[in-house]
Amino acid sequence: MVTRVTSFCVIQPIPGNGMNRNGQVILEFCLVFIIAAALILGLLGLWRWSNGNIPARQGEYERTRVKAGKKVSPGSPEPSGTVYGADPPPEPYYLHQ
């Protein structure tokens, strides 16, 4: 409770001031908490997406590895300008669920 000393040395409470301050703190905390939580969740989502890209990319390359190195005509040298069995896979933009 916030008090005030008057010229007659009588301590008088300032009505409602303490309660208002508590209310403001709660409102500010709620606002900042929501903003901070949104930022942290966004960052975690980005990190998870980026982290998941690494095994997704590895899997894509492994999946096409044998096909990429397969000879078109087995048992003979490839002519120059041979089109290879598989192109390098594109960059993964979305996580594999």
Added chain:
Amino acid sequence: MLRNQKGQAIIELAVLGSLVIMAFSIVIGLSESYNRRQSYMQQTFRATLYKAKAANESGGVSAMDFRRMPNVTNPMEVGAFQSFSSGNNLIWADGRDYAKEAKQYFLHGRSYYDPIPVTYSGVAPDSVSTSVSSYNATLDSHSRYDKNEHANNIGTTKSLGATGSASGKATVGSIDVTTGGSLSSGGLYYGDEGDEFLRNTTNTRKWYE
């Protein structure tokens, strides 16, 4: 009293906010860097696979890539410079004795294979050793902010243009190779001379009476 408290709150928010954004930029930059490195390594491995298959023997490919990383704290500025080196050597042969000859290459800008004589390799027969000896990067950037106010709308335009070049020297076996290029879109250094890195934002706000 109240004014002082407000001032302190603003200073605290400015300090804490910039620290939080810096922490975010470190985390995002690290994850981007890991991803790029793995991607370049996989691409080089696939290129080595093709070359080993074509040689019907052991094939080696080395590469050195430069790029500008994203700038998290200020998207309208060019990010930090980073170099990535990768190299592989593998055997992909069908076991027959025709047309087999070990080959090794240096891959320039993900587009041109520079043959490296295998016999000159000073490390071991048919082996590839890549080390980034040195690189030199230049950057010249300019940004522009335009604001046009009309009767019932405000239009703002921001633009960023940057030119630059990177040149690096790598040692493949016992041969020194120089690679690099000009800064182009996406922060890549695969461009020709005169290319530019561009980024634009436009924003229009209207109000009606």
